[in-house]
Amino acid sequence: MAEKLRVGVIGAGRWSGSAHLPGFTRSPLSDVVMICDLHRDLAEAKAQQFGIPEVVTDYEKILQRSDIDVVVTEHGIADLRDIDDAERRDRLIAIAAPEHRTWLASAEN
Numbered sequence: 100m101a102e103k104l105r106v107g108v109i110g111a112g113r114w115s116g117s118a119h120l121p122g123f124t125r126s127p128l129s130d131v132v133m134i135c136d137l138h139r140d141l142a143e144a145k146a147q148q149f150g151i152p153e154v155v156t157d158y159e160k161i162l163q164r165s166d167i168d169v170v171v172t173e174h175g176i177a178d179l180r181d182i183d184d185a186e187r188r189d190r191l192i193a194i195a196a197p198e199h200r201t202w203l204a205s206a207e208n
Contacts, residue, residue, distance in 0.1 A: 103130040107161035109172035111136035111145040119171050120149045129169070135161050 106123050108115055111134055123129045133153040136142035142154045155161065161170055 103128060104168045105129075105166055106131045106169045106171060107133040107135070107164065107167040108151075109135045109158045109161060109170065111138070111142040112173060114173040115171075116145055116148075119173065120145060120151075123171070124149045124151075132167065133161055133164065 106129050108119055108123070108131060115134075120131065120134075123131050131149060131151050133155060134142050134146050134149075134151045135155045135158045136145075137156055139154065139156050142156070145151065146154045158172075161167060
């Protein structure tokens with residue numbers, strides 16, 4: 100089996116707790132290695148619940164990690180400059196919010 104994808108999650112709110120984290124932590128193909136939220140206590144609670152080893156409050160710390168393959172965010176924390184920087188480091192950025200369809204479409208033009 101290939102190495103697991105290393106995942107960083109930005110946002111520890113309701114959506115990540117009901118969708119992203121359960122899915123990524125159950126998958127044999129991924130390992131959630133870092134979670135970020137401005138509210139450290141919320142991120143720490145999700146980290147404990149899902150066995151995530153590292154908690155940060157600055158999303159740029161996730162983007163700076165060269166060993167993270169996939170970055171998942173549930174809202175508009177990451178601006179286009181950060182997404183471009185992360186993509187240049189050969190990683191997947193998954194933004195799980197409908198308003199970002201317009202954002203990404205405008206970035207492609």
